[in-house]
Amino acid sequence: MEKHALIDIASVIRSKNSGPYELTFDVIFKDFETYEAVKAAQSINKENFSALYGIDLADVLHLVYFDPAKAVKVTIRRPIASGDLGETDVYGAQQHAPLMGLVIEY
DSSP, X not given: OOEEEHHXXXXXXXXEESSTTEEEEEEEESSHHHXXXXXXXXXXXXXXXXXXXTOOGGGEEEEEEEGXXXXXXXXXXXXXXXXXXXXXXXXXTTTTHHHHTOEEEO
């Protein structure tokens, strides 16, 4: 297994609202070969996602490898509801930054 920075092997890393109480993250890989290797190794999983975002494992609601798009989609419970007092990213569009520094093995 080799280590790879996610930002080097993905063409898209993004976050967005999935309703007022959830955030969704998409990682779309540059090619199917890399996607299949990451998927086979389960390099992106609920455990490393919860650790990366400092949230409980139970707050990682869904993690799906979606073959047709060579993508991984992860949905988490928002720490603060969209638009609530103290919330700083109403659209959830800036929450993907920690993923840009993620290093995975496959």
